[in-house]
Amino acid sequence: MTDNDTTMTVQPVVRTAKDFASTQEPKWCPGCGDHAVLQQLKSVLAELNIAPEKIACISGIGCSSRLPYYLATYGVHGIHGRALPMATGLKAARPDLHIWVGTGDGDALSIGGNHFIHTLRRNPDLNIILFNNEIYGLTKGQYSPTSKLGLKTVTSPAGVIDHPFNTAALTIGSGGTFFARAFDRDGKFLRSMLNRAAQHKGTSLVEIYQNCPIFNGKAFEIFASPENKANNTIYVEQGKPLLFGPDKNKGIKLDGFTPVVVELEKDALSVNDLWIHDEADINKAGILARFADSDALPRPFGVFYAENRITYEDALTGQINDAQQNGSPSLADLLRGDNSYEIK
């Protein structure tokens, strides 16, 4: 630091959610969960206090992929399914940028499924918001790769017969380093998950159960109403026992590799007997991911798994730095090459 710097009084920049709103009015349907996600994301960007010119938001195609248009940052609304390679290319070229990706269950898991798994294993530092409404909204209500079996839609009049993806299991199985689940109707918790995603260095995947009131309004009802929510959801927290229920009197205990629901008083158990959540444990994260496949188990929300692994761009830059240890050769060196010969 120079003397000049120390004598300057630096006014801390304070940013608000409003600073991150673009001039474009969101065109999502009234009641759509996307509005809530946008609002929370703007708040998180303000909390992070990163200069807007250092932020880029990349998306594919679908309702949720309109996200970049509504943020006063850099942004690209790309083509269907391809947000992740675009974001990876941008991050590889510009590791200095803070990059968000907005994508949906169709965009990320169907047409973009290949990019989804490969991005996760490469681990570029991206924050992926997966708006999962279990339906194709923009094309008016066809079933998606996360639609439940039996769901009747315009393209499945007799009910969906395609077994749905388990997003958490897919993420962990693909070598993802961060998975969290949030819910559009729980704003405060959603904000905390987006914040955690931003803090994670590597690819963060936040799956948001997002309501599509027009085409799939009942998808997440059992997690929404106050009477159901307590019994059907469980919020996992690092180092804390897996407790749920209206009076927090129910918990999850591991019987070998099998999770079982227990009632503390009835089963004469204490919280110490319960599964203690550990984000670093990939085996437990795998079991947690599978809760979604069982009706008997509550649906987990929170950070399932977080692993510290070198990012793609850091590994790439590292190799370039190694190659340039003795400086970078000139254009003349390049043109001459290693195998030139002289004719006299």
Added chain:
Amino acid sequence: MTDTKKSTRQVTVTPKTSVSVLFAGDSGDGMQLTGTQFANTVAVYGTDLNTFPNFPSEIRAPAGTIAGVSGFQLQFSSKPVYTPGAQFDVMVAMNSAALKANLKNLHQGGIIIASLDGFDEKNLKLAGYPEGVNPLEDGSLENYTVFSVPVLQLTREALKESGLTSREIDRCRNMFVLGLLYWLYTLPLDSTIATLHAKFKKNLLMAEANIKAMTTGYNFGDETELFENLGRFDIAPQKEPGVYRRVTGNEACAIALTAASKKAGLELFLGSYPITPATEILSTLAKKKKYGVKTYQAEDEIAGIVSSIGAAYGGALAATNTSGPGLALKTEALGLAVILELPLVVINVQRGGPSTGLPTKTEQSDLFMAMYGRHGEAPLPVLAANSPVDCFYTTYEAARIAIEHMTPVICLTDGYLALSSEPWKVENPDNLSPITPRFQPERKEGDAPYLPYKRDDRQVRTWAIPGTKGLEHRIGGLEKQHETGNVSHDPENHELMTRLRAEKIARIADSIPLQGIDNGPLKGDLLVLGWGSSYGAIKTAVEHALEQGFSVAHAHLRYISPFPKNLREIFGNYKQILIPEINSGQLIHIIRDTFLIAPVGFSKVQGLPFNETEILNKITDLIKEL
């Protein structure tokens, strides 16, 4: 020149201007390596040369069969050469199948050096010769000069104490043949000795064995009476003094992208997916990390191009390379790059199609796809390289146009250019045209709002890269409002934007050179108009036609979209126009459509390049009709 051993007999050395040689054998016989070594040696010796590797798409097709034949043809000469030769003068046949597959392209009276062990009963059967028939013995080759050499036996004899396994010893027999050819053409061994030492740095036994096999082949020529009547030949070195390197088309593309990034002051990013015959562009660039080059081997062709678009948005010189099937997969993303108006270089190394087609064979059949293969109206510049060395200049030019005109550019090469090679006089960096990106400068408070799609008089927008204060903007695949870039479904605006995007490409014609006449009179009977890798064959054919007194000229297009501005004027100077293409006629459609004229087409769709004789015959026929 390093003769390893003093000649024990007086063998005449006859000077020759040029020779075309084919090394042919089984895919596992090391013919590509042998040919490459021969090419390196003649290059360093100072002759001009042109090579043509020709091999099957299987890594190891059934041994001994016609399907498994791998060939490496090269012509070297005291004069400039532009093709590997219409026919070869010398054929090295390591087995029966190699002879059978290639005999039709050997000059009458040409030399056959046959490796005897490849003509045993088993090999003859695998090559499909009837039982009891051996072409080396039945008189069917009486129009050629045949030398049957017990290559395997002599190699085994020479290496019996080498310490190698018998399998390893047998694999050295290609070096025996190479040594024999060096003797025949009075060429030095030192370039290959140096290469073998470097290649087998960690396996001294292997290096020495290969060198021993080569010198044994060389000395065999010297000692045997077999070649007494033929004698030896010398192709005198004639290259002008200077520093040279030998490059393949793929290497030249990779060097050009790196050079363009250096010249423009940008980082190079290549998003790519391996595909024959384009992969060497990726692998060559992967080794250029010391120049700061970032390569990204994507999960598929689509991710290859889309990652590059992301890098281009971030301010890099972004490129992707592929071949036909890959270009098909990239077309949607190309449309995105067109509407985003970001710079992007797409190198398409054409191969035989449709579908998987002929992956290792050449074709010029993606011109329509390059020109029109996108949904909606999505014009973009299309350039085509005409020789391995020209792959450098055309790719460099593609990068210049992409950056200075903010557009994706397709640069067409093909399998023939990609893998064949020629000497390149090393270019002086100062001779490369400057490349100037137009970055939008930072916006200060109180400045007018930034308009992402505001255009200059060439209809080009500026490049506003993330990290620049005050330029935060959103772009995407949805149609944009003129100047603001905001999403717009307005009917008149869409028509305006469609027109502006087309006009931007058309105006590139103002910044490219006028079309020149490569050879021949500026006015005359016939103009041969070519594009791409047919350059060498057309050039050589037109040279011959001019020697015969025909009024014929040659023009070769680098810029196909937009065309050079004087093309119509040139066409008016000739009675007839001939357009040879390695397809069923694609450029000819575009020329007819653009200029409303009726040129004559000449097609070859065999997965092989034209040779000069085919084109010369066509020229001769056409001129007679005029």
